[in-house]
Amino acid sequence: MERLADRPVDGEALVTSRRQACFLLLGTGALLAGCMPESGLKLLPSADNANYHLGVGDEIRVITYNETQLTNTFIVGDNGTIAFPLVGSIRARGMTPGGLAGEIEHRLMSKNIMTSPSVSVQVAQYRPISVLGEVNHPGQYPYQPGMTMLDAVALAGGFTYRAITAYASDVRPSPDGTFVKGKILNDSRLEPGDVVTILERYF
Structure with a gap:
């Protein structure tokens, strides 16, 4: 049977x-x-903008103090990078704005472009x-x-x-x-x- x-x-x-x-x-x-459809999905946490990580498509404002030629607005490209003057391609995706600012400062010093750069990064448009x-x-x-x-x-x-x-x-x-x-x-x-x-x- x-x-x-x-x-x-x-x-x-x-x-x-x-x-x-x-x-x-x-x-x-x-x-x-x-x-109910999709009722079994795991609950996602609410956003924490204080620890925001940059992503593709974000528009950011990089301010290099006392260096107007190194102050500009950039869009994080599809490859996750920005093209910064005199330095070249810098990875931005996955970094916090503060972390990216620190990386730009490091690049400026390592290439002997500035001795004590002061950089800040702000999200101009998400x-x-x-x-x-x-x-x-x-x-x-x-x-x-x-x-x-x-x-x-x-x-x-x-x-x-x-x-x-x-x-x-x-x-x-x-x-x-x-x-x-x-x-x-x-x-x-x-x-x-x-x-x-x-x-x-x-x-």
Whole structure:
């Protein structure tokens, strides 16, 4: 006799059955977290702008005191570097603004361009965030420090009637150039470059 456990699993049928079970549970007023899309994702931490690491697309202002020709605005390129005058290519991706300032000072001294340089680096414009999925106007939007998931949704025209409003999926760039996917809540602070997807309800 064929056992049930020996039968092949139909993935599409399994998903359909799960959704049908969710509908039945919701109809009786029982809401299970497992019935919500992406509910099992790990919660991402809120952004910590005090320890911000630069990434591709960030626009930075480098100020070299008493050296106007070495003061300028740069954009972190696709290869993660900036081209600094007299010094050449310097890696910026993954560094804090303070760390990059220290590296520029080191390069200026090691090339005998300046004996005691004083450099500061400020983020002039952060790379944008993307808001996708169940919002009225999906797209890219400017990032501002302290921005939350709800702030991003507001910029994107608000939730659609199909949206899950309590949480969202987020793909976040890491300092090493990789990406991590997780879940964010309404008051979670975003990071530059985040790709936020507002999910669709099953019901």
